[in-house]
Structure formats: C-alpha cells, structure tokens
Amino acid sequence: MNDNLIYLDNNATTKIDPRVLEVMLPYLTDYFANANSTHQFGLRAHDAVKAARKQVSNLIGAEPNEVIFTSGATEAINLALKGVAENYSNKGKHIITVATEHSAVLDTCKYLESRGFEVSYLSVASDGLIALDELKSLLRPDTILVSVMYVNNETGVVQPIREIASVAHEAGVLFLSDCTQAVGKIAINVNEIGIDLLCLSGHKIYGPKGVGALYVRQSPTRVRIPALLHGGGHERGFRSGTLNVPGIVALGKACEIASLEMDKDSNAILSLRDYLESELCSIEGTSINGNVTNRLYNVSNVLFRGVDSDAIIMGLSNPENDLPLIAVSNGSACTSTSIEPSHVLTAMGLDETAAFNSIRFSIGKYNSREDIPIVVAAIKNIVADLRAMVS
Template structure:
C-alpha cells in the first residue's frame, strides 16, 4: 500500500512512539496525583506543554491539552459565544472551513447567534474586502482556517487577524493542517485562539491542544465544556492522557527541528507527482497553486467518479475530500464553494504526502492512476 492520505492522518513517527511507551507501561501514574510517581507523570506533561508552546511561539500556560482538534474547536467557539455574548452574538467564518467549525456555528445559530459564512474566490482565497464588509460592532469572533484540509490553500491570516482586531473581534484560526508543517508564530500572525491535533504531524490520535491567548492585547476567558476536577486550569477537566500528551510534545519537538528539510523533500515529491498527473488529459488543480501547502494537491479528473477512482486504485491510499465527512454522499462543500459543479466535485482526488513518502513511489502511482482514468472514461464514453 502506498499511503498518500496524510491530511487525513499520519503514520506515528517511531521516535514519538518510543517517547510514549514508558507512560503506557511502567510510568502509568495519574499526572494529577501528588505522590512521586504522579509527579513524574506531571513532569512529562510539563515538558510536552513547553514543546508545543515553543513550536507555536506561545507561553506554556496558554496551551490547553484536549482530545484533539475537534474538541479544541468546540471549546474555543462555544467558549467565546458563552463568555462574550454581552458584546454581541455575531460570528464570522468561511464556507470552506472544516465541518468541525461549521457544525459548531450551525449549533450556535440554534442558540440565537448569527453567523456569516463568507464565500471564497475561485482559487479558494478569501477576499479581504468581503471580510471588511461583513465585520460589525457586534462581531465577537472571526474564524478562518490557516490551511485548508482538502486543497492546501493558505489564507492570509495575518491580514485577516488585523482586520478582525480593528473591529474589536477575537480571531481564531484552525491550525490543524498547518501546525508541524509550516512555521507558525501566534504573536507574529495575531492569533487569539488556535486548535491543533497531534495525528496530523506524526503524533498519536486522540490528543490535541488549544492555544488560548492569555497576554496582551487581551486575556481571553472561555467557559469550559467539561467540568469535574478543574484540570488544565479549569478549562478542560478529565484525567490527562499522559502518553498521548508526551507523544504530542515529541512530535512538536521533531517538527521544530525537521520542518524545513521535510518541507523541501516532501514538496519536491509533491511537485513531481503533480507534474506527471497533470499530463493526463482533462485534469486541473483545485485551489490557488501558489498560496498552498507543499504536501497536497487536489486534482479534478474530468469524466471520472472519484469513488470509482479510489476503488480502482485499491493499493494506493488517497481520498476525495475530508476523512471527517467520508460517510456523506454530498459533494465536497469546499470544492462547491470554489465554484465547481456537483459533477466536477465528485470527480476530484486529494493526494497528500508526508514524511514517509519517497520519490520512487511517484512513477507507480502515476501509471496506475492513468490506467484507471483511461478505463473509467472508456466506460463512460
């Protein structure tokens, strides 16, 4: 199996697993226990908090550990809605956001909040003038993802954050697909809230974090989703997943050290794969080809059903959109927002590469894709 679905999840790095193993075997103590055994587990949590904070340029106390990005997104958006509704009940987000953000916003609409879903341009980028016109005195939060999970499009986050702050709104960016792959500094970009997930950058599943700004220009207050014990500064109660948190920390440390070389090597493989795939007649890239993450390409194959393509490529792991919506029979909301028709949206594949892919895999992948595309088109026409 050639694995090209790294935006869905990544293989755990062996060095991360090695870091986790002691906390799954001998060092199994509860990090909240006050005996020496528990204090040792707590030290592992402290180290991981430091490693994550160093990766994103925050302070340690601004990192709250969660079960993953989805929980972090819920904590951030619902927490702001609960705590800042005296200022207003207006939230702004984008039509191409991950469903974790969109579903929370729809939930809040049923609770009396007003949500503006901004369109994107055909290349997936947000028009800043459209954002300006949507901002209001009662806007309490703007949420725009840094890197799109389906197309890899990178939004101009620094400019978006500045506009949000000028209007008196908090700014959140979903960093799930960016952290560990791009250099991200929360202060440089003006980020107030940022969810992230370990399994997107070679860490374990079931653990993530939320950055919550606690320094100037403001200290953000969030209402907790989970109560009972007051863990994580009262923001997320529950016994800490010490092994997972240690793994997240190690993944963050490795990303900080190896991000540059990873980006160059993976980017070269992606470019070679994309170049060869685009030689197939009736193909084109979805999304902005320049403002895009180096590891992903989303390609339209005219006249081919993406599910049929995936079935035909049974020894290559690829996807036709977000793994979180794979049970849906609806076309990708991201590609529809780009202006694709339903038929076109059902004819696209996402190839997302990672640390464990090699350039030697490209020729085999391209050859198999070409054969399957030709076969499907012959059946249709």
C-alpha cells in the first residue's frame, strides 16, 4: 500500500493482488485474442476462460456451466432480477427483497415496479437483521423471487441466508442473493445453502474492476432466465459480447487465492477490526451500528454522535496534515454522490442526524496493525476539534 495512504474503504473496492495482476497482464499483451476465435491464439484465450470459470465455480461450490461472466455485480443483479421477472411472470409478478439492499437491487426493483411487478420490502430490526416470520407472512402464491443480500455492504451484518433460502424453497420460490461482500471472505457453497442465483464482483476480492459473475442454478432444478444482451450468443446465450479475457482470468485467480487464503486473512483482519473498534469506542458518544455478533469480520460502522461524517472524512484526507491520508466512507460508494442519509442506517431506526454522523471502516488484507493507532489518533483529534466548534 502507498506509504502516504491508509486505506480503510475496502468494501468500496480493493487493491489488486500482485499475483492477480501478473496472470492478467499477458492477456492484455501477448495473448490478446478473442476467446471465440477458432484459431490457435483464440483457443488459448478460450482455455484461459474455461480455467477461470472453474476457479470461480470452485469458490462457491457450483459447476462451471452455472457461471456466467459479467461486467460486475450490478450487471449480474440486473440479469438475475429482470430475467426471473420476465421468465416467471406467468406464475406471478410478486418479488420480495429487503429495505437495506444495495441500490443495484433496489433500483432494479423500482424499475420492475414501473413494469407492473409488485415488490414487498422486508423491514429490519435495529441490528439490521430481518425477521423470518415477516418473510413467511409476505410470501404469496404469485411470489416468484426472494432476493436477500448475504452481507450488508455498509454494516457487515450477515443475514440468516440458509434459513431464508429454506423458507423460500418451501413456498416454491426462487432465491437470489447478492453475495458481493461475502464471496471470497466467508465460505459459500450454493448447494448447501440453497442459493439459486448469486452475484459477485472481482474488484471486491483483490481483482480488477469491470468483471464479475452470475451463478445460475442448473441442477437439480434448472433456473431459466432470458438474455439481457443480444448479439452473438456468448456465455451460452445469457450475455452476448466479446469476453473480457484479461478480467476473467484475473477474476479466476482472485477466486483461487481467496479459496486458499480466506481463513488466514479473516483471522488477521478480525484482529485489526477488533483493535480499531476497542480504541474508537473509547471516544465519548461513540457506538457500533448493526449486530455485533452476526457481522462480517472486516466491517465496522461507527456512530460519532454530534459529528458530521463528511467533516471527518475530509479531515482524514486533508493533504495539509502531517499524517498519511486516511480513506474511509460514510456508506456505499455507489451512492456517495447522494445527499440523503444512508437508507441502510435509517431502515435500522437511526434518525437522519445519527445516519449522517456514521462512518464505515472496511479493513482489507493489505492493512497492518501499525495503521490503527494512526487512524485512531487522527479521528480523536478531528472529533474533538469538531465538537469544540459547536460547543
């Protein structure tokens, strides 16, 4: 990591692993052929894509033919939601999701509502968890899909995915999970959990931006979704367009590394997260947002009462400081231009002021223990100065 930067915004994106970059580069230079070309150079690219598909499928316990490469999780979510809506509309037009989903899910559901579909939005408790009883009460004969993210991108709260999948399947309903923040960080087996469609993105697991994947169950019950993009029949007709071979190769390598190093990384990152929280919570008026037990090990969403989060963020990234620049966030990177409070935090019952006073810290494998005291000292100084200004 850059010596002049302490990066604690790994849920927004991650630094590419050098080993991922190493396997990616030859497919930008020497092995640049189209994977659908039938000459020798094209076949080499085709074989690289095939190997990457296996690496991705291994990480989530799927079969290679169940993996569709996309430009990222947002495209995968659109393909899954719109595809199920179109193909299963003869059964019904009712979808269930959660008020705290990523905007890629919520915005797509809003679009589907404009097309005549009905969407029910599950509420969450103050800790960010849904209630299974509410899910059961919302299921109807015309429900075609339940969509619940595995790990919340802002709070790290982990939903009871196995139980949710079971409830959906008992009602004969498909289950989609946005696993963007879960894949590569915790063990996932789509068959053991009962996930029918799963979305993931390369740049969240130390791969490049612009590549992701959608898992679509093919066995024992085949999930059928139509193509969103037409023009060549690539990816078995699911998604036309020349394959991003360098990105796909990189995604495969990132998945392979994650499968081998997940346990080691999780232990180290959890230690850093707990250290950070213990120090930050010594600041008066500070508390953790979300369930502190059912939570991913790398995320801490902290409320600094009476202090605007944007002021903290600007203070930490002020180049005039004699400290490294410190990168944190106050919500999802995909909604960072919005002046609205976090929809995740307000859905959990925080008022707008508290939501605007909250910071997300997301730790990655390139952070070190030496980073924590620097970050804590900087935040203590900024919080004290900001509170003094309004006292």
